[in-house]
Amino acid sequence: MVNTVAYLxxxxxxxDPRAVDRVAAxxxxxxxxxxxxxxxRAATPLHPRxxxxHATHGALYLPVPGRRWAGQAIRPRSAAAWTGRDDSFLAARDVVRARGLPVDAWVVLTHTDDAAGFAPRNAFGDTYGYGVCPAFREVRDYARTLVEEVVRAGAPDGLIVEACGPMGVGHQSEHEKTAGADWDALDExxxxxxxxxxxxxxxxxPDRARSAVAAAVGTGRFVPDEVAADVLGVRSAVTAALRDEVVFAARGADRLGFFADPDPWAVGPSAHVLEKADLxxxxxxxxxxxxxxxxRDAVAGRVGAYVTILPPTVPDADQLTRDWQALIDAGADELHVYHAGLASAARLDAAARALRNLKEGNP
Structure with a gap:
């Protein structure tokens, strides 16, 4: 049976005194x-309170000591406004561990609204205020310090890093109203x-690249090869630089995982990070x-499959079993199940039965 990881x-x-029992089940x-x-803005369908x-801004769920962030241009904010405390990760970690489950710290890097001055900007000059660009030295400093603090103060059993690279246009933002533009994958x-x-x-x-990119949107054509090589070279370099900062900062963690994509043009939650991690x-x-x-073909470490039990996935245990078995057969060493706190009782029950089927060898 592969390792399985529930997200919370x-x-x-x-x-919620029953939350960890539901997850363990x-x-x-x-x-x-x-x-x-x-x-x-997250649902908590089974929470008693x-x-x-509504987490109104990006936040660190650990105390934010001023001395660790002194002199830095970007500093994380506290989550106390909606959790009631500045150390909610620590408190929840201890509850989960008491049930016998190891805890990986789930860290999101460049998807944050903490520093609009360092936001990505497209060829038209539009900024994406839900992210920060790792080409800025200040962003890489922020990421390094953030990971160091999570490892030092959070003392997790491992680290799972999301958005270790540039953010792109695809994002569910406040009342997102972009679907009707009919942008295809090339436009995005x-x-x-x-x-x-x-x-x-x-x-x-940069002037040639900006003009070529802006002119290509909506045409069904990409930019000339030399322009593509120029902009992709920059993206690859800054993503690798950010990854190296994270790897250095996470050196005290027992295991390090990245949300990853073998596509060198990948942006958003899963970046093109294929080296120097365990998972x-x-x-x-x-x-x-x-x-x-x-x-699986691109990396030497363990591979996880990030699966959802939320819509549009149907809470059908038999279908989940077949889908997840296919991912295991394709090379997944782990199943990462999103999301045990957002899901209804019916969805949790379907996931539990599917995982039990896999464990018992009943695909």
Missing amino acids: YPWDVLG LGVSRVALGASYHAV HRIV RLLSICFCSACTELMTD YVAAAWDASTSRVESL
């Missing part, structure tokens, strides 16, 4: 617990190329095996 926020655990091997996360938690790739001041300083010919997690929410197979 600290507020799912705190104030899934049959999972460990828990990935949010330690640094972006703004979100509330039904909605073009609109995800960053032209912030830090990126353009690294480009060979690489492929997005498999659509139950397709292709990303797992591609990642």
